[in-house]
Amino acid sequence: MALFEQPGRRSDEDYLASSDVATRALSVTVVENDFVEGVYDKLANVYDLAFGPALNPGRLRALKRMQLLPGQRILEVGVGTGINATLYPRDCSIVGIDLSPSMLEKARQRCKRRDASHVRLLSMDAAALTFPDRSFDVVYAPYLISVVPDPVKVALEMRRVCRRGGRIVILNHFRSRSPLLSRLERAISPLTKYIGFKADLDMPAFLAQAGLTPVSIEKVNVPRIWSLVTCINE
Numbered sequence: 001m002a003l004f005e006q007p008g009r010r011s012d013e014d015y016l017a018s019s020d021v022a023t024r025a026l027s028v029t030v031v032e033n034d035f036v037e038g039v040y041d042k043l044a045n046v047y048d049l050a051f052g053p054a055l056n057p058g059r060l061r062a063l064k065r066m067q068l069l070p071g072q073r074i075l076e077v078g079v080g081t082g083i084n085a086t087l088y089p090r091d092c093s094i095v096g097i098d099l100s101p102s103m104l105e106k107a108r109q110r111c112k113r114r115d116a117s118h119v120r121l122l123s124m125d126a127a128a129l130t131f132p133d134r135s136f137d138v139v140y141a142p143y144l145i146s147v148v149p150d151p152v153k154v155a156l157e158m159r160r161v162c163r164r165g166g167r168i169v170i171l172n173h174f175r176s177r178s179p180l181l182s183r184l185e186r187a188i189s190p191l192t193k194y195i196g197f198k199a200d201l202d203m204p205a206f207l208a209q210a211g212l213t214p215v216s217i218e219k220v221n222v223p224r225i226w227s228l229v230t231c232i233n234e
């Protein structure tokens with residue numbers, strides 16, 4: 001698969017490789033774990049309604065990109081209410097981690113209801129994973145990276161716990177390439193943090209600073225303002 005959906009567009013390569021990607025700030029907005037945990041504890045009861053079906057096309061496409069095989073070990077970082085947990089094949093073993101006790105409780109209830117004994121849920125900070133190096137075949141962050149205080153630190157942890165040749169899959173909203181929309185996203189980002197995410201995360205800077213080289217970047221959901229980034233871990 002070509003990196004972008006319109007392969008060979010010169011501006012795509014320029015977009016990812018602009019000269020200051022290694023140093024520029026990822027967002028105008030700063031958050032701390034305590035703040036994020038508080039937001040998601042409040043959102044837990046309405047999360048599925050607000051962010052369930054609307055964001056599902058991306059979740060389903062991400063599952064395809066994982067190319068899962070029987071027996072594989074998957075880590076979902078920021079498992080939330082467990083929306084994805086019951087989509088994985090039962091012959092894989094899944095670990096889902098999250099910071100918010102209320103979101104995790106919802107995930108526990110969902111897994112119990114659906115008899116998802118192949119899913120293990122743990123309370124953990126994505127920026128300080130307690131797993132040994134190279135413990136997973138696939139490490140997946142659905143709608144997490146623009147939520148955390150330090151996206152690069154989280155991505156480096158994801159790389160550390162993923163085996164060499166394993167897949168790192170990131171589903172997220174990133175700042176638009178359109179100058180007008182991008183200005184708008186920067187302006188509203190200090191406000192969108194109150195509903196759980198930064199609207200202006202810079203994809204090229206994030207990928208460069210995290211040392212991630214995607215094999216594909218696809219636009220997903222409606223409107224198509226979310227990106228599905230698939231990488232092979234080196």
Ligand SMILES: C[S@@+](CC[C@H](N)C(=O)[O-])C[C@H]1O[C@@H](n2cnc3c(N)ncnc32)[C@H](O)[C@@H]1O
Pocket residue numbers: 033036037040051059077078079080081082083084097098099100103124125126127141142143144147148149196
């Ligand atoms: C937007 S929700 C995504 C939930 C789910 N993955 C989905 O597909 O809908 C983001 C989740 O990340 C969790 N989260 C935020 N910061 C985190 C961190 N530092 N470590 C682990 N989980 C975190 C939040 O508590 C929340 O449940």
